[in-house]
Amino acid sequence: MSSDMHLKAAACLWACVSAASAADTPSRIVSADLCADAYVFALADQEAVAAVSWQAGQAVSGAPEWAPDLPRATNEAERLIALRPDLVVFGPSGAGDAARFLDRAGIAHISLQWGEDWNTVTGNLSSIGAALDEAERADALIAELDARRETLAARTENRARQPSVFYLSVTGGAAGAGTLVDEAIRMAGGRNAAADAGAVGWLAADAAWVFRVDPDLIITSYFVDGYVTRNNTGARHSAFRLMLQDTPRIDIPSAVWSCAGPALMEAAEQIAEALDGAGRGS
Secondary structure, three states: OOHHHHHHHHHHHHHHHHHHHOOOOOOOEEEOOHHHHHHHHHHOOHHHEEEEEOOOOOOOOOOOOOHHHOOEEOOOHHHHHHOOOOEEEEOOOOOOOHHHHHHHHOOEEEEOOOOOOHHHHHHHHHHHHHHOOOHHHHHHHHHHHHHHHHHHHHHHHOOOOOOEEEEEEOOOOEEOEOOHHHHHHHHHOOEEHHHHOOOEOEEOOOOOHHHHOOOOEEEEEOOOOOOOOOOOHHHHOHHHHHHHHHOOEEEOOHHHHOOOOOOHHHHHHHHHHHHHHHHHHO
């Protein structure tokens, strides 16, 4: 029997089982993506989470202590059906080929919308909250996050000027306008130095940034808790090392950059705290 036939058989079998036990509130939620994890952890009860993404145990994940002990999921249909979920949450890349098998099995699924701004975060919280039958929890979280954003805006008003902030990853990459890093910097009340220099999107390693920007603060990520990589230009290049030596710096945990999720607020607050501290020290 072909792999496709095995999947069809499994899908039909699970459709019969799930049809008899379907409920309005998902009781077996599977997260198939690192970004999806962030929303599931924020909105679902622990006992309702049946599996998490294969990256949940890595440093780039913001998973709570209990999550890495759960089964792991990918976007492979056979694996997903074997986990017996009644809802699968995918990241912005979607369900792909797995969608038709999940549909055949009667397994609900939802994908996050792609975006790197705060409106994407609140929009995804609303849609995932509805899918999890946790709309009230999602609304409450959005209200809390909005209040924290207003607090950031008030802190910005109290600063004498708008400081310049430069983002540097361990690979030597930077972040221009339209990135979630840019959003966090602006939420914190800073100016993105790379965006001010005309950069848009995510940028490859380029030590020439040392001569293009003169930031008040550098935020670094993935230096101590990122992916294993052979390209550590940001940490090793002499120009960046001098820049880091001469400029105030904070390191943002890599987990907050896994996608534009609720943790983006934590990054903005850490940046704001550093900007406030720089102002008190001047």
